[in-house]
């Protein structure tokens with residue numbers, strides 16, 4: 312497989328915290344408009360990997376190629392503007408603002424500086440449009456004027472997805488989007504993510520294996536900071552190494 316097959320690719324990506332190697336030479340390719348889940352037990356290095364991909368941590372070594380250009384070490388706000396949006400493990404909304412205001416703030420964060428200050432009228436209309444589109448895509452159009460903090464937990468997590476969408480990303484990096492959700496909320500989020508996977512490149516870190524198998528086409532398995540296996544769902548599921556190291560005694564263990 313050549314580089315051009317991937318919209319995003321890591322090569323020998325490494326992160327060391329003091330004496331601890333949290334990511335060790337991790338090389339994973341992400342294809343355009345494919346849902347790709349990164350799984351592994353607690354402490355495997357998944358969040359570190361996400362933080363490296365999105366510029367929230369500088370790597371200790373290796374490359375991150377976005378459309379062939381190395382973006383390793385770029386700060387998070389620049390990575391966002393390139394079109395790599397992320398959500399967080401914990402809800403990251405402004406609870407006293409409405410859904411629309413939350414989405415509009417997110418949309419503004421992606422505007423180039425010249426748009427923000429030189430053409431306020433245009434940027435205002437543009438950010439409003441993006442905010443409304445994002446709420447619609449995240450299934451929250453009817454909630455636009457609701458104060459975010461008064462919504463259910465599941466809807467707040469949907470809003471967080473809307474806020475990522477409002478930044479007009481090509482790639483969505485979602486860190487445990489189902490964390491803390493009940494069954495019904497999870498089912499709704501899975502349906503939303505399956506829908507988004509048709510239009511975006513989705514990189515998903517998630518512990519809920521039923522959700523992972525329902526959403527992802529490709530799986531990468533991390534254990535102890537290293538990449539154990541990466542490939543189509545069924546291939547990884549059938550892998551002896553993965554079964555022994557991770558899925559072995561039933562994925563529900565994680």
Ligand SMILES: Nc1ncnc2c1ncn2[C@@H]1O[C@H](COP(=O)(O)OP(=O)(O)OP(=O)(O)O)[C@@H](O)[C@H]1O
Nearest residue numbers: 328331332333351352353354355356357358359360
């Ligand atoms: N900022 C940090 N400073 C020091 N060590 C860290 C830091 N962030 C993560 N680590 C360590 O790196 C290792 C990988 O952690 P990471 O959070 O990336 O794993 P994870 O797979 O996301 O785990 P979980 O599923 O529990 O979220 C762990 O041993 C963790 O303690």
